[in-house]
Amino acid sequence: QVQLVESGGGLVQSGGSLRLSCAASGIIFSSYSMGWYRQAPGNVRELVAAIFIGGSTIYADSVKGRFTISRDNAKNTVYLQMNSLKPEDTAVYYCSTDQTRVPRYWGQGTQVTVSS
Numbered sequence: 001q002v003q004l005v006e007s008g009g010g011l012v013q014s015g016g017s018l019r020l021s022c023a024a025s026g027i028i029f030s031s032y033s034m035g036w037y038r039q040a041p042g043n044v045r046e047l048v049a050a051i052f053i054g055g056s057t058i059y060a061d062s063v064k065g066r067f068t069i070s071r072d073n074a075k076n077t078v079y080l081q082m083n084s085l086k087p088e089d090t091a092v093y094y095c096s097t098d099q100t101r102v103p104r105y106w107g108q109g110t111q112v113t114v115s116s
Contacts (some may be wrong), residue, residue, distance in 0.1 A: 002026035009110030020080040022095030029076040033098040038091035
C-alpha cells in the first residue's frame with residue numbers, strides 16, 4: 001500500500017518560515033521524481049517545486065528564491081523549506097509522485113496559512 005504523508009503545515013506570520021515534509025512508503029522512493037503542489041480556495045492546483053531522480057529541481061516563478069525542495073532517499077522523504085512566506089502562499093500543500101508515471105500518488109495535504 002502506497003502512502004504519502006505530509007506534515008509541517010501551520011499558521012505563520014508574513015515573512016516567517018515553515019518546513020514541510022512528505023514521508024513515502026510502499027514505493028521505491030529513489031526511483032521517483034517528486035513534487036510539491038498547492039491549492040488555494042477557488043484556484044486550480046499548481047506546481048510549486050519538483051525534484052528529479054538525479055537531484056535537479058524546478059520551481060514556480062512565484063516561489064523562486066524563497067522555497068527550496070530537497071529529498072533524503074535514505075528516509076524516503078521529500079522536503080519543502082519555505083522562507084519569506086507571504087499571505088498569497090496560503091493554500092493546502094500536497095506532495096505527489098512523478099506525473100509521468102502511472103499510477104500517480106498524492107498525499108492528503110497539509111494546510112499552510114500565512115497571516116499579514
